[in-house]
Amino acid sequence: MSTNILEMRKITKTFPGVKALEDVELNVIDGEIHGICGENGAGKSTLMKVLSGVYPHGTYTGDIVFKGETVQFHSINESEAKGIVIIHQELALVPYLSVAENIFLGNERRGRSGMIDWNRTNHEAMALMAEVGLDENPLTPVGQLGVGKQQLIEIAKALSKEVQLLILDEPTSALNDADSAHLLGLLRKLKERGIGSIMISHKLNEIEQIADRTTILRDGHTIETIDMGEPGSSQDRIIKGMVGRELESRFPKRDHAIGEEVLRVENWTVHHPAQAGRIVVERANFKVHAGEVVGIAGVMGAGRTELAMSVFGRSYGTGISGEIYKRGELIKVRDVAEAIGHGLAYATEDRKKYGLNLIQDIRTNISAASLGKLSTRGWIDGNKELAVAQEYRETLNIKTPSVMQTTGNLSGGNQQKVVLSKWIYSDADVLILDEPTRGIDVGAKYEIYTIINKLVAEGKAVVIISSELPELLGTCDRIYTLAFGRMTGEMPVAEATPEGLMELMTQERDSKKMTQDKEVQS
Amino acid sequence: MMAGTANLRELATRNIRTSGIYIAFVLIIAFFAFLTDGTLLNATNVTNIILQYSYILILAIGMVIVIIAGHIDLSVGSLVGLTGAVSAVLVIKNGQPWWVGVIAAVVIGCVAGAWQGFWVAFVGIPAFITTLAGMLLFRGLALLVLGNISLSPFPEPYTNIAAGFQNGLLGGKGFDLFTIVIFAIAVVGYGFSAYRSRANRRSYNQPVAALPLFILRLLAIAAVVMWFAWQLAHARGLPNVLILLAFLVLVYTLVTTRSVFGRHVYAIGGNLSAAMLSGVKVRWVNFGIMLNMGLLSGVAGVVYSARMSGAQPSAGNMFELDAIAACFIGGAAVTGGVGRVTGAIVGGLIMAVMSNGMSLMGIDQSIQAVVKGLVLLLAVAFDVYNKRRAGAR
Numbered sequence: 001m002s003t004n005i006l007e008m009r010k011i012t013k014t015f016p017g018v019k020a021l022e023d024v025e026l027n028v029i030d031g032e033i034h035g036i037c038g039e040n041g042a043g044k045s046t047l048m049k050v051l052s053g054v055y056p057h058g059t060y061t062g063d064i065v066f067k068g069e070t071v072q073f074h075s076i077n078e079s080e081a082k083g084i085v086i087i088h089q090e091l092a093l094v095p096y097l098s099v100a101e102n103i104f105l106g107n108e109r110r111g112r113s114g115m116i117d118w119n120r121t122n123h124e125a126m127a128l129m130a131e132v133g134l135d136e137n138p139l140t141p142v143g144q145l146g147v148g149k150q151q152l153i154e155i156a157k158a159l160s161k162e163v164q165l166l167i168l169d170e171p172t173s174a175l176n177d178a179d180s181a182h183l184l185g186l187l188r189k190l191k192e193r194g195i196g197s198i199m200i201s202h203k204l205n206e207i208e209q210i211a212d213r214t215t216i217l218r219d220g221h222t223i224e225t226i227d228m229g230e231p232g233s234s235q236d237r238i239i240k241g242m243v244g245r246e247l248e249s250r251f252p253k254r255d256h257a258i259g260e261e262v263l264r265v266e267n268w269t270v271h272h273p274a275q276a277g278r279i280v281v282e283r284a285n286f287k288v289h290a291g292e293v294v295g296i297a298g299v300m301g302a303g304r305t306e307l308a309m310s311v312f313g314r315s316y317g318t319g320i321s322g323e324i325y326k327r328g329e330l331i332k333v334r335d336v337a338e339a340i341g342h343g344l345a346y347a348t349e350d351r352k353k354y355g356l357n358l359i360q361d362i363r364t365n366i367s368a369a370s371l372g373k374l375s376t377r378g379w380i381d382g383n384k385e386l387a388v389a390q391e392y393r394e395t396l397n398i399k400t401p402s403v404m405q406t407t408g409n410l411s412g413g414n415q416q417k418v419v420l421s422k423w424i425y426s427d428a429d430v431l432i433l434d435e436p437t438r439g440i441d442v443g444a445k446y447e448i449y450t451i452i453n454k455l456v457a458e459g460k461a462v463v464i465i466s467s468e469l470p471e472l473l474g475t476c477d478r479i480y481t482l483a484f485g486r487m488t489g490e491m492p493v494a495e496a497t498p499e500g501l502m503e504l505m506t507q508e509r510d511s512k513k514m515t516q517d518k519e520v521q522s
Numbered sequence: 523m524m525a526g527t528a529n530l531r532e533l534a535t536r537n538i539r540t541s542g543i544y545i546a547f548v549l550i551i552a553f554f555a556f557l558t559d560g561t562l563l564n565a566t567n568v569t570n571i572i573l574q575y576s577y578i579l580i581l582a583i584g585m586v587i588v589i590i591a592g593h594i595d596l597s598v599g600s601l602v603g604l605t606g607a608v609s610a611v612l613v614i615k616n617g618q619p620w621w622v623g624v625i626a627a628v629v630i631g632c633v634a635g636a637w638q639g640f641w642v643a644f645v646g647i648p649a650f651i652t653t654l655a656g657m658l659l660f661r662g663l664a665l666l667v668l669g670n671i672s673l674s675p676f677p678e679p680y681t682n683i684a685a686g687f688q689n690g691l692l693g694g695k696g697f698d699l700f701t702i703v704i705f706a707i708a709v710v711g712y713g714f715s716a717y718r719s720r721a722n723r724r725s726y727n728q729p730v731a732a733l734p735l736f737i738l739r740l741l742a743i744a745a746v747v748m749w750f751a752w753q754l755a756h757a758r759g760l761p762n763v764l765i766l767l768a769f770l771v772l773v774y775t776l777v778t779t780r781s782v783f784g785r786h787v788y789a790i791g792g793n794l795s796a797a798m799l800s801g802v803k804v805r806w807v808n809f810g811i812m813l814n815m816g817l818l819s820g821v822a823g824v825v826y827s828a829r830m831s832g833a834q835p836s837a838g839n840m841f842e843l844d845a846i847a848a849c850f851i852g853g854a855a856v857t858g859g860v861g862r863v864t865g866a867i868v869g870g871l872i873m874a875v876m877s878n879g880m881s882l883m884g885i886d887q888s889i890q891a892v893v894k895g896l897v898l899l900l901a902v903a904f905d906v907y908n909k910r911r912a913g914a915r
Contacts, residue, residue, distance in 0.1 A: 312799075313801075315798060315799055335801075335803075336798060336799060336800070336801040336802075337801040337803060339801070340800075340801045346799065348799060353793075353795060353796075354793075354795040354796055354799055355796055355799070356793065356796055357788070357789055357792035357793045357796050357797070357859070358792070358793065359792050359855075359859050359860060360788065360789075360792050360859070364785070364788070364789075367785075368785075368789060368796070368797075368800040368802075369800040369801055371782045371785060371786075372782075375781075375782050378781050378782050378783060379776075379780055379781055379782070380780050380781065380782060380785060382722075382780065383722055383726070386726045386728070387726065390726060390727070402728065402729065404728060404729075422800070
């Protein structure tokens with residue numbers, strides 16, 4: 001008979017003015033993979049912080065029973081000692097230390113003298129790396145490895161602590177499909193060895209694939225725990241539980257009225273800023289029309305962000321060559337200010353790092369790219385600025401008591417709306433949106449798509465960069481594929497299929513060279 | 523929607539970070555007033571505090587902008603020495619009129635600021651290193667200009683900049699009416715602008731303090747300021763340097779809160795990458811910040827040399843540390859992006875009141891340094907603690 005390894009009973013956690021969790025129940029059966037789904041702000045991360053001792057015992061009410069024994073954690077160290085290891089969305093690795101050093105960080109393998117035993121460290125690291133399927137030299141600095149491999153190192157680190165219950169917070173959000181598949185395979189392998197895991201994810205198809213049972217949270221309450229083996233436990237059922245309503249469609253409908261060409265980029269080549277001679281984008285061409293949504297599909301590292309940022313005022317790369325045409329006229333875009341002046345906007349894939357000033361309020365962030373419009377002779381009109389922020393709060397439905405709220409306190413979806421407000425207010429005609437719905441919940445995604453539809457209805461041109469194919473298929477008029485820095489295909493959305501796009505996105509250099517040569521000849 | 527008014531408690535918690543410093547300031551004044559049997563607050567002493575620390579406050583105004591942008595400037599003390607030295611050579615040694623010295627000092631300050639701005643903004647050398655080099659460089663140049671000797675005294679018009687007073691312009695009966703009138707105008711002006719900005723905020727549905735609380739606060743500020751004016755009027759009148767300081771505080775408060783340049787400074791300090799991708803010309807803003815610091819160092823150089831009525835090779839030694847400490851005590855964040863001109867001024871005044879109070883009590887310099895060091899540490903610790911508490915959710 002299956003027994004519960006973990007029972008969280010009637011967990012209630014309040015912050016000043018907010019009840020983040022109320023009587024939440026979570027039962028995890030020994031050795032199962034348990035999914036947790038919920039919109040942003042539903043309380044998933046809070047619940048995991050309660051479990052791992054980030055919020056020490058006494059700051060919440062309710063009981064945690066781990067392996068039949070009531071536990072009271074006061075810090076992460078105490079929960080890890082019991083075998084509960086949490087892997088956060090933002091990886092906690094030191095980039096300049098080696099793989100082996102990272103695996104045993106804080107848990108160093110020492111010799112008798114008390115000094116670190118390097119032979120033992122590297123030897124054990126290799127064993128752990130083999131377990132997670134990571135084929136690298138244990139002496140390689142972690143910073144040189146991709147995100148997917150770093151994720152595996154985190155898991156190896158957890159294994160070194162003799163983990164009994166692994167908690168993963170959005171483990172695949174930054175991974176490409178191949179790395180995600182590998183990670184999910186690894187979780188299954190660990191399950192066979194009896195190590196269960198809790199997986200928080202917005203990617204419902206992954207939850208559907210891998211979870212034995214799934215608990216849905218909404219607004220700090222447990223909605224239900226679904227047995228994924230049962231018939232009818234589809235993604236739609238999870239979505240319904242998460243949002244409390246049935247989304248008739250995940251993508252809002254829109255009228256397609258495509259106008260004249262607004263932006264055309266030709267022969268665009270970009271070199272890596274640090275590694276001389278390395279070409280990141282090679283002779284890329286794309287164009288976008290008024291009222292059109294164009295998608296750029298590519299896996300991570302294909303050069304999507306690099307292409308967009310280099311077009312946006314050369315904010316990435318060196319040795320950039322190529323032409324940019326705005327409404328048929330050749331324009332010069334030497335820096336970001338010029339790009340904004342020409343009506344370009346770029347909303348970054350990493351809003352916390354590149355998009356927002358998190359310690360400033362919403363108002364200041366919305367006006368950040370348009371201070372020229374709000375000022376006369378260098379002095380800002382504070383009243384007008386406030387009025388603009390209020391207006392965008394209402395039209396884009398930014399959920400906040402006040403526009404004077406610090407953006408760092410907002411949920412992902414609302415932060416993204418602030419970023420969009422900023423660029424819409426900058427009067428851009430062409431908006432390049434890099435992963436516009438990354439890390440935000442289903443309900444907010446729908447709102448973002450609605451905003452995009454409104455923009456194109458007003459005659460703006462939108463370019464969406466995304467690694468989620470359903471998103472591109474659901475929102476775009478036309479899709480380009482990018483692989484290894486080259487445009488490998490272009491098609492209207494009616495002709496696109498996920499399989500066909502994926503094939504073009506993974507097309508290697510040689511075969512592609514042939515098609516390009518053919519294009520040149522024809 | 524949080525329309526209408528916020529209550530006292532909400533206001534207090536929301537502003538703990540900024541208002542905490544004012545409360546601390548009042549407590550420190552009360553503490554030393556008590557220990558010195560009121561001598562701290564007597565008319566002559568209040569005037570002295572202003573005269574003695576004016577140049578640190580001027581430096582703190584520039585420094586807080588540097589710190590908000592996430593930089594630091596270690597060279598300002600040496601630059602105060604250099605600009606004062608150039609002025610002294612021109613006025614005392616070469617017999618030029620006093621205003622030539624003033625202009626030369628300010629121009630040298632700007633040139634030095636532009637020099638550092640070039641390295642920081644366009645070459646990309648961290649400000650810590652650039653200004654560490656500047657600290658040595660400007661000190662060396664000061665010694666060179668002075669030929670290793672002190673020069674004094676400055677003629678009267680020059681020393682009046684720092685040691686002169688406006689007194690008796692409207693006559694007086696045992697006190698200076700002019701001082702009282704100027705302060706009264708300032709208080710009324712402040713009250714009016716505070717009321718207008720409150721009304722504005724209300725019209726945009728932003729939370730404001732309840733009316734009785736608002737009036738109470740205005741009255742408290744008015745009472746303190748008018749008491750201060752009364753003290754000055756009973757001593758020697760309105761110090762020239764206070765007029766200069768008030769002007770700079772007003773101008774730089776506006777620059778940091780209302781100008782595009784000021785906004786860009788906060789943007790750079792808050793998130794450099796986001797600022798760049800929003801079209802902020804980061805290099806030019808950084809250049810402007812360092813240039814401005816040079817300018818204010820030149821002004822401080824004039825005030826200090828005027829107060830000393832001469833230039834010494836070691837003039838301005840360690841001023842940078844007082845200015846930096848003033849900013850951090852005044853609530854600027856070590857990581858950049860946060861800080862206020864008024865905060866830096868209050869931070870500087872806290873240091874001033876402590877030094878003055880301890881000197882009045884006859885406490886040794888060595889103990890004074892220990893106490894000041896601990897206060898700086900505690901002030902930043904308080905800030906870090908607050909941030910952690912705010913970030914706990």
